Amino acid sequence: MTDLPFIIWLDHEFAPGNPLLGGKFSNLAKMLAAGFSVPPGFGVSTAAYHHFMDQAGLEAEAASLLAAGHSMASADIKSKASDMVARIMSQPLPSDLETAIRRDYALLEERVGQKDVPVAVRSSGELEDLTGASFAGQYDTYLWIFGADSVLHHIRMCWASMFGDAALSYRGVVEDAGSRQDVGICAGIQQMVEARAAGVMFTLDPLNGDPSKVAIEACWGLGEGVVKGDIAPSHFTIDKVTFEVIKRQIVSQLKEYAFDTKTGAVGLIPLAAECQDNACISDKEAVNLAKLGKHIEQCQSASQDIEWAIDQQGDTKVLQVRPETVWSQRERSGLVSDVKSPVDHVLLRLSGVRVAKPPSEGGQP
């Protein structure tokens, strides 16, 4: 077990696609390797997680909890799970692991030239890519964490998040998840992007699966509000071929997610008045995002769901990349049902019969 690395930097040559980084982080490493702008950082690998669980004597119980999770949490399992969470939070970290994490956090401080550099600590689950299920929002992410002690604390919280109610029951609805009882989790540590605006984009139209569009949702500040859904985002639809802005719906925003100096944590704070009714990204930025999305999609050879942020300097960063899971798994039905000559198509059209079937309705895949 100790042969496997506890820490893998995103820019390490073995990072791209490495299962030890979980789905999210191994994908981000791929993005970095492909030349996209990804905030610097490292993953505390699934090997590190297993090492901790093993040293703490929790592996067997964890496996039985994960196996039982899919049968939905009974009161008994709930109490066992909360007991598990408490123990993950309190058992001592193996000293080799703690030393490694402290050393590499210091290295990150050095690389970005900032003492106590604020980071995002993100859970990156092993199952994210394996099952075709997004696990979106099931594992926790902690923003604006700084100082090695706090980072260590939040790594434990990422590990513990595997045993939260939501994560356990989500496993229940994902086929095959229950059979993977040895599953681990990676905690990704990345420099925090001080976002001026952020959000998500899909490299297809999520309403109808149209692959000729990039759909962007954006808000002022950190993208947490868009991801969580408690901030109504502005919408942009961009033509993926011509990069025309086809739809632009600006939604006024009163508060933003940002680092609150009063509480020393990320929270919803009032948004500057001059921003409230204005677009958080310009058309040009929206088009550049669409170009970025198209490029990522080409690298990944599949439609993507991408989290992004634009920092105070106006640089765009890729925060998360995962395959789009709804439309990509449906077979796209054809438009024409009968083979006809083009002249016959036109003749029929002028007789009142359209070439193509009506477009598919949005809604349930």
Place this chain on the structure above:
Amino acid sequence: MAKKSLDEMTNPAVKGSSSSNKSFPNPFNVKTPVGAEGWEELYPYYYLLSPERREMEEGKFWFFDGVHNPEPLYPFDTIMTENWWVAASQMASRVWPIPVAMGIDQRLINGYIYVSPNGVTDPEQIAKRQEHFTRRAGHYFENWDEIYSEWAEKAKDCIGRLDKIKFQPLPDIEPEENVFSHRGIYSSHDLLSSYNRLIENMLEMGSYHFEMLNLGYGAYLTFREFCQQAFPGITDPTITQMVCGIDNLLLRPDDEVRRLATAAMELKVADVVLKYEQPDEMLAAMATAKGGGLWLEKFEAAKEPWFRFSTGVGYTHTDPVWIDDLRLPLMAMRNYIELLQRGEDISRPLASLLKKRDKVTKEYRALLPTDQDREAFDGLLGLTCKVFPYVEDHNFFVEHWHHSNFWSKVRELADVFVAHNFFDDREDLFFLHRHEIYDALYDLLTGWATGSQARGEVYWRPIVQRRRGVRDALAKWTPPPALGTPPSVITEPITIMLWGITEETVEEWLGVNPSADGDILRGVPAASGKATGLARIVKDSEDLYQIQDSEILICRIVAPSWAPVFSRIAAAVSDVGGIMAHSAIISREYGLPSVVGTGFATANIQTGDLVEVDGDAGTVRVLERAPG
């Protein structure tokens, strides 16, 4: 076919919607503007709303055709609209016949033209019509290229015969050769038959105009709908980009101007072109300049036929033609010379346009779901590209070349009336309907033949004066975009393609109060891009010379031949027009942000207002009103 059965099979193409209680104004309730009382006398009886058919007239959906006739019609100019009333309609109703469409009806209301498409909804009739249609239209599509080259020959022949028609005042004594040749017919008969031939020639070209147009639009419409179903939200400029020839005859006049600018540089006479704003002065100076003779040769060669280019749609006699008013091409030429002197390239980037078109087409094609869809896409795109040269080029042959020459012949005839003391000014003729001209001409013959004063010498002047006042009053009125009963569905292909009338347009119009001082107008996005600038309202081509750099052109409709000012303006906005309107094609070629079919831009925006045009969203926003 018996008349009765025709009426039974004809239903409005657009049926009244019962769910909506919104309605357009009743056409019978439209008020006559002050000073325009009695306007009806300018037009023939069959062009007016009739109380005898009130129920039918009210039940129809009438929309204003500002695409072709943004101004109230001159009585003579109705020959153009009357022509397509029959010529375009008969193709759909009787010639092909198009299964779902009959013709497009017309009425004049306060002198403005309103049109209403008739459709066929009875499935049995549609099936019967389809049998004819499939054979006939199939024949045209299968043999398109040959038929189009025959068409071009017919068009040129028709123009050639038009050019040979001559009008001259009647002689005091009949020339001797007409006696000794034993013709037995004389100048009087020649004048009358020349007039008849002139009218017939116009109606003949008018018939050619529509020989292939419905089918061309039909192919494009089919391809467009296919793209819209595959890629909801795909814009019209993008679809047109895949189809458009990057070169068409409508661009030739401007290309000639570019070539002449380049030649002026090479022959070192550019300064002569730049020095004189008045065409006559420039041409006189050129004749004496070194190298000027050679340039003038090139200039004369380029004029035929490329300066037979109307500054309007070609449907009204008031639109100056380049060849008669050289200010517009020379203004453009000065722009090009200035660009050349700054070392810029003025050639259109054909290769990169082609490359871009191919890239866009290839990428969309790859995004289609199945191979079968790609096959349909390829086939429809191929057919549409095949018909498109006709769709674009007919415009030069018909509206520019032929019609420009037609108006010039009509003025030759007007000079005969002036010479015989019927009018003081040749332009007065246009206040008479063509049937009234026939009467006036016969009147003139009687005066000449008998030696009495023709009644026309004392009859027409007061009528012309009254009609001019009426028309001036009508011109100040703003026609509402639609009247009558709102439709729930629109099926007629030309209505959709040419006028941009869709169910959404109708909804939009229903939601807009024309008298409201709205700060945002919506229209059809015709060419992408965004621009902000000061508005310049252009109501006729004379206003074009007022345009300042970077202004935003606001007009009833953009005429293709206004292209020379496009290099100075930031964007173009029109009240009327669809994606296939002659102007939209050119706007796209010039990459000018453009919104067409806004309905009310010239009524709601004033010269000097600060406006923002979004050619992607199809919106025009007034940011700041001009002071006062």
